[in-house]
Every structure is written in C-alpha cells, then in structure tokens.
Amino acid sequence: MPKITIACFSLLFFLFSCYSKAQTENKVTNKEPHSTDKGSVLFNTNKADCISLPFGYSDLSKRKTVDSVLSAIQDENKLKEIHGLQFEKLIRKDLVWLPEAYDVLLPFSTSVNEKNDPIKTASRFLCNGDYSVYFMAVYNTVRYAEPFIEKIYLVSTKDGKLIDMKRIYLNHQGEMGFANYTLFNIDENKIIALQDYELTENPFQLKPLKKYQILPSGKFARYFDKDGSFKNDEEKGLVKNHHKEGKWIETQPNGSLDAQKYPEFTDSYTYLEAEYKKGLPTGTWKFHKLLQQYNEKTGEPLLNTRKKGSLIYTETYREGALEKREFH
Known part of the structure; x- marks a missing residue:
C-alpha cells in the first residue's frame, strides 16, 4: 500500500501546531503549505468513490438519553456504514499531529508502541468542488483485544495541499464506566452536525449540538441556522x-x-x-x-x-x- 511521505505530513504538523502542546511556547509561527513538490499526498482521487449524502447519524436530535446514545454507538448497521468508507491506507503515527478534544494526547504517548492505535485514511471521500474531504480513523487497540475505531477526522485538501481538519466521531472508553462520545451527520448541503455526549458521575451530560461548514478556502467554520x-x-x-x-x-x-x-x-x-x-x-x-x-x-x-x-x-x-x- 502507498505510504504518505514525511514531507507532506510535516505540512500538516505546522497547520495544526496551534492545537498541540507546542502552543505553550511564548511565540508560535504557523506556516501555511505552499507546495507539494517534495512529495505528493497519496489520497484517492477517483470520483467514483465519492460518498452519497446524507451520511452519518441522521437522528441526532432524538439521541437524548444514555440508552439511545449507547444503542447508536453499538448499531451494527451504522458501524458497517462507517467501515464501508474503506479505511485501508495506514499512516505512521509520527507523521501526523492530531488535535484532541478531551485533553488526551494519544496516540502520541511514548508508552504506546507503533503497533497500537493505527491511523488509516479511507478510500471513499467527500467531493466538493475545488476541494475534497477525506476521512481519517484512529483505531484503539490498547485496552481491548478487538480493535475498534475510536476517532474519525475529516481532512480537507485543495490542489493537493492539506488545509484543515475536524474531529467528527469519538468513542472514548474511560475508567470506571466514564466515557466520551461524539456522533456526526453530514447533510445534503454538506453541513456537518456534531453532538457530544459525556458519561460521568452526573451521570449523563448532553452537550449543545454544533454545526460546521467547509468554507471555499477549505477551512472548517461554525455554522448557525x-x-x-x-x-x-x-x-x-x-x-x-x-x-x-x-x-x-x-x-x-x-x-x-x-x-x-x-x-x-x-x-x-x-x-x-x-x-x-x-x-x-x-x-x-x-x-x-x-x-x-x-x-x-x-x-x-x-x-x-x-x-x-x-x-x-x-x-x-x-x-x-x-x-x-x-x-x-
């Protein structure tokens, strides 16, 4: 299988350095990618592999209880639909810098070896005019014998350059039954809806639904109705x-x-x-x-x-x- 080069993902590192621990320095310089001359991003460009919309969990507004959320997370049909994106291209974790929403730096912990938490890009993608949006999955193999997708990111590209990314899915199993989940839906207008859930001592928190839109620049921005x-x-x-x-x-x-x-x-x-x-x-x-x-x-x-x-x-x-x- 083709490998994505260090040069290309170095660009991704700079693009998202504002989300990483490198931000704690007094001054940060964020370099935009200008060229892919030193290596090409080997994403699938076959238009026949563009996904149909809507895609995801179309009934997010109905998922307001613990049981309804867990049934969605465990829905075999939805899991097959997600795996149907064909996550096949393996990415070395030291080539990617992923922002986290729950303050855990996995999969970049030094205690996690290269065989764990694989990161893969999907063959099927979202077509949208001048730019394309790809799905990238992070698998959890540390705590469970059977690997499962813990996180999914949307990665926008334009003219072969990596522009922006947004985490759209989360299945994070914590200690003592605590957990964090994110479910998503992408509608016919390519508006991305995200619903976060948190299972804690409370025991359940339903966070406000948020929507995002991909701008002509390829960047993700909050969207309001x-x-x-x-x-x-x-x-x-x-x-x-x-x-x-x-x-x-x-x-x-x-x-x-x-x-x-x-x-x-x-x-x-x-x-x-x-x-x-x-x-x-x-x-x-x-x-x-x-x-x-x-x-x-x-x-x-x-x-x-x-x-x-x-x-x-x-x-x-x-x-x-x-x-x-x-x-x-």
Whole structure:
C-alpha cells in the first residue's frame, strides 16, 4: 500500500501546531503549505468513490438519553456504514499531529508502541468542488483485544495541499464506566452536525449540538441556522451569513495550557475575547482567567458567577491562521 511521505505530513504538523502542546511556547509561527513538490499526498482521487449524502447519524436530535446514545454507538448497521468508507491506507503515527478534544494526547504517548492505535485514511471521500474531504480513523487497540475505531477526522485538501481538519466521531472508553462520545451527520448541503455526549458521575451530560461548514478556502467554520445575536452558556456574539462575525465572548475549557508551567492558569476554563471575520479567527484574541464559583456538591461551575480575570496570553490571527502567541 502507498505510504504518505514525511514531507507532506510535516505540512500538516505546522497547520495544526496551534492545537498541540507546542502552543505553550511564548511565540508560535504557523506556516501555511505552499507546495507539494517534495512529495505528493497519496489520497484517492477517483470520483467514483465519492460518498452519497446524507451520511452519518441522521437522528441526532432524538439521541437524548444514555440508552439511545449507547444503542447508536453499538448499531451494527451504522458501524458497517462507517467501515464501508474503506479505511485501508495506514499512516505512521509520527507523521501526523492530531488535535484532541478531551485533553488526551494519544496516540502520541511514548508508552504506546507503533503497533497500537493505527491511523488509516479511507478510500471513499467527500467531493466538493475545488476541494475534497477525506476521512481519517484512529483505531484503539490498547485496552481491548478487538480493535475498534475510536476517532474519525475529516481532512480537507485543495490542489493537493492539506488545509484543515475536524474531529467528527469519538468513542472514548474511560475508567470506571466514564466515557466520551461524539456522533456526526453530514447533510445534503454538506453541513456537518456534531453532538457530544459525556458519561460521568452526573451521570449523563448532553452537550449543545454544533454545526460546521467547509468554507471555499477549505477551512472548517461554525455554522448557525439563523443570523443575528447568539447566546448560550459558553459563548455570545453576532452571527452573519450563518457564521461568527465581529467580537465574541467565549468561556470554555482550555486544554492547551500546562498548569504546572503556567501556575497562574488556575482553572480549566478561560474567558476569551475573540474576533471573527466570515467565520474565521482574525485580529488579536485575549485569553483571561475565568473567575467563577462551583457547586459544592456537584463540582459544576455556577454560570451566573463567571467574571473576567487578569490577562494570561494573547493570540494573533491573520486570515484564519495563528501567527503568534504571547504570554503576559
């Protein structure tokens, strides 16, 4: 089977360095790929292998209980449909840098050997005009005898260059019955819907459904059904042409900071003053401490107590790309 070269995935490393632990340095330079002269990305380009839409879990709105979520995860027909994408091309894990949504750096832990957690790209893909979107799966073979797909990413490419990626599927089995799941659906208009679920002591948390759209640039951006003012427990701002526009306030967990290296980062959340243009980050983003109180019994944050604290660091974006990060 063809192998994807180190040169090409070095480009992917730079593209997503803003998601990796390398972000904890004072300044980050994010290089966009300009050429694939030193090696070609060996993705399938046969249009006959384009998938039909919709694809995924079309009934996400009905999955609101533990039993309904587990039945979806264990649905043999859906698993066959996903495996029908034909994940055949193996990628060496040291050639790929994958952003994680639950603060676990697998499959790049030094305790995991090369035979475990294989990463594969699928032969079948999503066609969309000038760019194509490929599926990439990460298999879990560490804790279970029978390998299973733990994560699936969409990887967008344009003119042979790797542009952006988004995790769309998660089946993460934790300790003591705790688990994190993400189910997805891609509709006829190529709008990607993602629903996150978390099984904890609570015991079940249904997180807000989020939608994404692939922009003409090949980058993924949040998509909203309606324009105008938007506000929920985590973010607020203006939606224009279905995307974030202008100033936004976001109070969400921030997993990119090392609390030991930066002891002033005393909470897993930050208070972010962000700015967007046509759905993409722009200008200077300001990350502050999030001052908040917690429920003594459940440990959950009390949303009405959230306030902006001191400035921790800033990020500077240009045309959606991170140019530098500075700590204060």
